[in-house]
Amino acid sequence: MDLKEIQNLIKFVSNSGVAEVKLETGDIKITIRTTLEGNTPDITYLQQAPVQQAIPQAAPVAAVAPVAAAPVVAEEDSKYVTIKSPMIGTFYRKPAPDKASFVEVGSTIGKGDVLCVVEAMKLFNEIEAEISGKIVKILVDDMSPVEFDQPLFLVDPS
Template sequence: MDLNYLKRLLKIFDDSTLSELSIEEEGIKVQLARTSQQPQPVQVVTQVPVQASQVQAAPLQQPASAPPEQKSAPAEADHSANTVFSPIVGTFYRSPAPDADPFVVVGQRVAVGDTLCIIEAMKLMNEIESNLAGTIIKILVDNSQPVEYNQPLFIIKPD
């Protein structure tokens, strides 16, 4: 193996995209390996703490064509003492099992702590209890219907 042969090998290796080359000839072994001279890219992530005073919600604007008194919730669904609201997001069930009687029906009297329904959230069954004594006037949600947080569920006429 002569010097010109080695120089040509080095030139070919430099011009190629090979990372390693090994040649053995006449009992002489030549190994070439490429080491990275370029710095590896580093991703820098910085977080800036957000203060509550910096974040403000944009005011909600109604479309010009919508009447100003239009509401998405029923008129009975105000936050008065006789409306029971969903405390969580989930699926509303009127009874403990598909073939069982509902917990409450319209016209039924309930006491504080009586179970009104179940809301399933993430495979957990959450019993929703009455927060006042009275008579069920209206059930605002159908069985197996998805409900949102703070959605009205029942209207109860207090005793």
């Protein structure tokens, strides 16, 4: 089971209203529990391999959070769309220190374009645009810690 499949399972469980799901396939065991308040998933991911240890129960939300950032209309100006962080981690504007930034203010983006990378537990997750438009503002400094649902970019979809 790869990261995308786990992310899709988390999305499904969060949206379904189910309290708990357990999945066992081969040497992988996954338990996802949601609370009634806010439907926040609590994930246990265990892989029975001699080199790997079980991921602590408090941290895996960052490791397996959805990669695609969901656009949300900004409160301060309804004509812009806010792209928020889908996970806790470290925000990077560049794919590598010696490379150019993914996007700049004024950049035109299309659906599926990579906007940044959020590193969580040594996994570098590319955050893709779910809308087309123009970057109006970058709300986070490079190499800064970000929280779940923290605004990252303002996009003008027109």
